[in-house]
Amino acid sequence: MKSLPNNVSPYKRTPTFTENTIPKGLLAEHRTKEGTWGLVVVESGSLIYTITEPGFEEAVTLSPEQRGVVMPGQRHHVRASGAVQFYVEFYK
Numbered sequence: 001m002k003s004l005p006n007n008v009s010p011y012k013r014t015p016t017f018t019e020n021t022i023p024k025g026l027l028a029e030h031r032t033k034e035g036t037w038g039l040v041v042v043e044s045g046s047l048i049y050t051i052t053e054p055g056f057e058e059a060v061t062l063s064p065e066q067r068g069v070v071m072p073g074q075r076h077h078v079r080a081s082g083a084v085q086f087y088v089e090f091y092k
Contacts, residue, residue: 001060002069008037008091016043016087019080026088029077037091038070045084051076062086 017023029052032038040049042062049068050059052075061081062068070076070088078086 001066002071004037004039004069004091010039010089010091012090014088016085019045019082019084022078022080026078029075031073031075032070032090034073035092036072038068039089039091040068040070040078041087041089042067043085043087045086046081047084047086048079048081049076050079 017026040047040062042064044064047062047068048059049062051057060066060068
């Protein structure tokens, strides 16, 4: 899993979502804007984070110990794997 670059700063955070409140847009394949990094932070439970770039697919189970980094413009989606609480921070 990639890590956030040292030269980015947080500018926005989503509310905390649960397995019942994940927005449909996060469940479907989507991208961050160019220049915007994302950090998926699981507070409890686990979440499947899948990167879906052409010719490459990787699914990672995120947990409170394992955060998910979303690179700018990277195609991805999430899926709950049971009870979960998580949020997404955005960095520039």
